Amino acid sequence: xxxxxxxxxxxxxxxxxxxxxxxxxxxxxxxxxxxxxxxxxxxxxxxxxxxxxxxxxxxxxxxxxxxxxxxxxxxxxxxxxxxxxxxxxxxxxxxxxxxxxxxxxxxxxxxxxxxxxxxxxxxxxxxxxxxxxxxxxxxxxxxxxxxxxxxxxxxxxxxxxxxxxxxxxxxxxxxxxxxxxxxxxxxxxxxxxxxxxxxxxxxxxxxxxxxxxxxxxxxxxxxxxxxxxxxxxxxxxxxxxxxxxxxxxxxxxxxxxxxxxxxxxxxxxxxxxxxxxxxxxxxxxxxxxxxxxxxxxxxxxxxxxxxxxxxxxxxxxxxxxxxxxxxxxxxxxxxxxxxx
Amino acid sequence: xxxxxxxxxxxxxxxxxxxxxxxxxxxxxxxxxxxxxxxxxxxxxxxxxxxxxxxxxxxxxxxxxxxxxxxxxxxxxxxxxxxxxxxxxxxxxxxxxxxxxxxxxxxxxxxxxxxxxxxxxxxxxxxxxxxxxxxxxxxxxxxxxxxxxxxxxxxxxxxxxxxxxxxxxxxxxxxxxxxxxxxxxxxxxxxxxxxxxxxxxxxxxxxxxxxxxxxxxxxxxxxxxxxxxxxxxxxxxxxxxxxxxxxxxxxxxxxxxxxxxxxxxxxxxxxxxxxxxxxxxxxxxxxxxxxxxxxxxxxxxxxxxxxxxxxxxxxxxxxxxxxxxxxxxxxxxxxxxxxx
DNA sequence: GTGAAAGCGCTAACAA
DNA sequence: TTGTTAGCGCTTTCAC
Numbered sequence: 001x002x003x004x005x006x007x008x009x010x011x012x013x014x015x016x017x018x019x020x021x022x023x024x025x026x027x028x029x030x031x032x033x034x035x036x037x038x039x040x041x042x043x044x045x046x047x048x049x050x051x052x053x054x055x056x057x058x059x060x061x062x063x064x065x066x067x068x069x070x071x072x073x074x075x076x077x078x079x080x081x082x083x084x085x086x087x088x089x090x091x092x093x094x095x096x097x098x099x100x101x102x103x104x105x106x107x108x109x110x111x112x113x114x115x116x117x118x119x120x121x122x123x124x125x126x127x128x129x130x131x132x133x134x135x136x137x138x139x140x141x142x143x144x145x146x147x148x149x150x151x152x153x154x155x156x157x158x159x160x161x162x163x164x165x166x167x168x169x170x171x172x173x174x175x176x177x178x179x180x181x182x183x184x185x186x187x188x189x190x191x192x193x194x195x196x197x198x199x200x201x202x203x204x205x206x207x208x209x210x211x212x213x214x215x216x217x218x219x220x221x222x223x224x225x226x227x228x229x230x231x232x233x234x235x236x237x238x239x240x241x242x243x244x245x246x247x248x249x250x251x252x253x254x255x256x257x258x259x260x261x262x263x264x265x266x267x268x269x270x271x272x273x274x275x276x277x278x279x280x281x282x283x284x285x286x287x288x289x290x291x292x293x294x295x296x297x298x299x300x301x302x303x304x305x306x307x308x309x310x311x312x313x314x315x316x317x318x319x320x321x322x323x324x325x326x327x328x329x330x331x332x333x334x335x336x337x338x339x340x
Numbered sequence: 341x342x343x344x345x346x347x348x349x350x351x352x353x354x355x356x357x358x359x360x361x362x363x364x365x366x367x368x369x370x371x372x373x374x375x376x377x378x379x380x381x382x383x384x385x386x387x388x389x390x391x392x393x394x395x396x397x398x399x400x401x402x403x404x405x406x407x408x409x410x411x412x413x414x415x416x417x418x419x420x421x422x423x424x425x426x427x428x429x430x431x432x433x434x435x436x437x438x439x440x441x442x443x444x445x446x447x448x449x450x451x452x453x454x455x456x457x458x459x460x461x462x463x464x465x466x467x468x469x470x471x472x473x474x475x476x477x478x479x480x481x482x483x484x485x486x487x488x489x490x491x492x493x494x495x496x497x498x499x500x501x502x503x504x505x506x507x508x509x510x511x512x513x514x515x516x517x518x519x520x521x522x523x524x525x526x527x528x529x530x531x532x533x534x535x536x537x538x539x540x541x542x543x544x545x546x547x548x549x550x551x552x553x554x555x556x557x558x559x560x561x562x563x564x565x566x567x568x569x570x571x572x573x574x575x576x577x578x579x580x581x582x583x584x585x586x587x588x589x590x591x592x593x594x595x596x597x598x599x600x601x602x603x604x605x606x607x608x609x610x611x612x613x614x615x616x617x618x619x620x621x622x623x624x625x626x627x628x629x630x631x632x633x634x635x636x637x638x639x640x641x642x643x644x645x646x647x648x649x650x651x652x653x654x655x656x657x658x659x660x661x662x663x664x665x666x667x668x669x670x671x672x673x674x675x676x677x678x679x680x
Numbered sequence: 681g682t683g684a685a686a687g688c689g690c691t692a693a694c695a696a
Numbered sequence: 697t698t699g700t701t702a703g704c705g706c707t708t709t710c711a712c
Contacts, residue, residue: 002705002706003705003706003707013683013684014683014705014706014707015684015706016681018707018708019682021706027682028681031681043475045451045452045476046706047393047454047706048453048454049392049398049454050393050705050707051706051707052706053387053389053390053687053688053705053706054688054705054707054708055707056688058389068414069414069415069418071409071411074409077408077414077433078407078408078435081408082435085434085445085449090449091433092400093432093433094421094425095417095418112388113388113430114387114388114389135383136385220619256621279560281593281621342688342689343690343691344689352698353698354690354691355691355692355698355699355700356698366698368698371698387688387690389689389690390689391690391691392704393704393705395691
């Protein structure tokens with residue numbers, strides 16, 4: 001089943017069928033009508049691979065994700081798919097398990113499949129890794145690498161604003177000693193978040209205490225470990241911010257294990273606002289990153305780059321917004337003495 | 341950059357280049373060597389769309405998923421991607437938001453893109469919906485529809501075995517009154533699970549009480565609602581099974597709200613074993629469905645069908661396995677009186 | 681307004 | 697062993 005067959009049955013040439021399908025206008029209404037009839041009758045669907053071959057564009061994009069089972073990423077993947085589908089474009093998905101080799105392989109796959117662009121979520125890797133894509137004129141959009149180049153754009157999350165909102169909120173509640181449970185030690189995105197945290201403290205006129213900062217791994221176990229470490233110290237903060245919600249979940253779990261009540265004895269504020277965060281106990285106050293906005297930004301930058309691959313990419317900044325639930329409240333008076 | 345260019349530089353014809361790339365063996369070693377040199381030098385990657393056009397096979401499969409942010413599905417998607425990547429095949433992903441229209445549209449997309457097969461996870465929809473795929477010789481593998489046909493296979497989860505394990509376990513702990521929090525009312529997969537539950541009760545010689553069965557929605561809020569309903573009754577069971585882990589999470593949340601201790605006053609057993617289930621409080625005893633096995637079954641059936649689209653599909657059954665954690669224990673003596 | 685023909689990049693039958 | 701050629705299905709210039 002192809003255009004020639006449709007053309008035959010409609011008594012026209014395949015060129016005319018093509019014109020009808022693409023609405024080129026230059027077809028007599030009655031001819032077009034006849035063709036359209038045959039098309040619906042045969043349920044004809046044109047073969048996109050032929051078009052791709054002709055034009056070099058596949059209307060297919062790739063997304064490379066560290067861990068599809070991490071709610072942050074699965075929510076992002078859902079919204080990114082949504083954005084592409086709306087425009088009749090498809091999404092090829094690659095999951096790297098946060099593994100360098102798989103990441104390399106994913107890039108190879110995208111290259112091989114000739115996608116029109118790649119959304120690359122793996123900020124810890126260096127530019128050289130995906131140079132092959134750029135070289136082959138496949139535009140790349142990264143998350144939070146805060147670098148751009150020819151064919152390379154970036155979507156940066158504005159942690160500065162988010163951390164500032166959270167710290168200000170805690171200070172207004174009366175907190176003076178605020179800790180931070182980070183992502184993986186040495187990971188660039190984690191550093192960015194932590195720096196934003198420190199700056200927010202300074203901006204709020206609060207002191208920064210290195211002892212109140214612990215590294216996690218962006219996942220629940222890491223958060224649990226980090227909070228346990230914090231609790232084992234003589235001195236502890238009255239509130240903590242975390243690198244993401246999973247870290248906060250782990251922290252909540254550790255606090256429960258240690259019999260520390262949340263939020264009375266320890267306020268916890270997450271980051272991301274994943275679906276589960278309003279369901280844990282207590283519902284998590286968190287600094288939301290709209291996955292919707294994120295997906296839209298990726299989509300926009302990819303489309304932009306697709307139109308002109310030779311241009312230098314742009315950077316888009318995504319705002320965060322504090323979502324107040326129940327895991328943070330005023331500090332207890334006695335905690336002031338009890339922990340100092 | 342194409343084969344002709346490679347051929348030119350290597351001083352051979354494009355046919356020879358093709359032969360070298362596909363290891364046809366009928367090439368003189370030194371010619372092959374020369375060609376290979378040019379290939380690596382130019383970093384040549386053949387265009388898969390041309391091959392697809394020629395062969396009608398795209399080495400790309402589609403997966404249609406109700407809700408990518410549901411951990412069960414995101415874990416499945418991860419494993420399915422893993423299976424395909426291992427064999428150099430790609431996965432096109434479609435998320436339906438459990439919406440009929442999007443589902444229809446997803447099927448259209450797969451048809452249009454000429455994928456080599458579709459993994460369809462949406463058991464609530466009827467066969468007619470994807471007849472168009474079958475008609476166009478695109479094989480389909482469904483989850484838990486328990487029907488096969490030409491070009492249509494099914495992966496069925498053996499809830500019978502799972503429910504039996506769970507009920508036996510509870511009976512051995514001393515439970516006599518066991519309830520069930522189902523999926524959506526009227527949904528086929530939910531019915532299957534519930535029937536398996538009832539049969540398991542009978543097999544264990546335990547009574548079935550309709551009052552102990554409530555409908556949820558496969559998500560946390562539904563589980564919460566269902567458990568609240570159950571708790572509002574004069575008579576309640578000492579243990580409940582649930583249609584999936586999210587339902588169990590909701591149940592745990594409702595129990596906490598009502599001040600009912602788990603597992604002492606109420607044992608809860610989930611179904612799926614999603615990542616979070618060993619992290620909630622208390623860690624959830626659950627009937628595991630291996631996403632790995634599931635993904636492998638889908639992959640196998642799709643490959644099989646891909647080889648011979650005209651054949652009737654098969655059904656594969658996936659075993660479940662009880663994973664004992666801490667949300668189920670012996671019933672309190674007093675709960676016997678307190679609730680009757 | 682419509683058709684014929686070339687060409688996108690690859691492969692396989694056939695010829696040499 | 698290697699090259700020539702036709703063709704996969706579509707679009708688009710160029711004739712008519």
